[in-house]
Amino acid sequence: MHRKEFIKKSCNACLAISAGWMLTELAACAHTPIYKTEVRDHKIAVPLTMFANTDAQIISVKGLDYDLSVRKEKNGSYTALLMRCTHADNQLNSTGDGFVCTLHGSTFDKEGAVTQGPAEQSLKRYATTTNTTDIIITIDQL
Numbered sequence: 001m002h003r004k005e006f007i008k009k010s011c012n013a014c015l016a017i018s019a020g021w022m023l024t025e026l027a028a029c030a031h032t033p034i035y036k037t038e039v040r041d042h043k044i045a046v047p048l049t050m051f052a053n054t055d056a057q058i059i060s061v062k063g064l065d066y067d068l069s070v071r072k073e074k075n076g077s078y079t080a081l082l083m084r085c086t087h088a089d090n091q092l093n094s095t096g097d098g099f100v101c102t103l104h105g106s107t108f109d110k111e112g113a114v115t116q117g118p119a120e121q122s123l124k125r126y127a128t129t130t131n132t133t134d135i136i137i138t139i140d141q142l
């Protein structure tokens, strides 16, 4: 194989691998939708319609340093967890059925319980209620 042909084939292989990696990353980002909102009077309102086609939603709240994860339970209630690692306050990533911290490797299940340290405490959970249109999350403290 000549040098020029080798370089051309190598570049094509790199492009194919890069495209596959990018598609994988985009798919990983897309598995949990993100809803952006803000806190008003220590409360966050999330439209119930956001859960029409999903049981889990990431909430990005203006002014808060960490996202929230809101999950619809089988009994119709909602669980709201702060996506802040309890080991050293790193933002967590959703895995679809739990959370992972990329800083030191702690993992949490979808209920917020530690499944792998070094974190030792469960994730902070916020009280939720619903009205006819929204899930109301009460933010008492971070």
Ligand code: FES
Binding pocket: 085, 086, 087, 088, 089, 090, 101, 102, 103, 104, 105, 106, 117, 118, 119
């Ligand atoms: S900050 Fe998350 S494991 Fe250390």
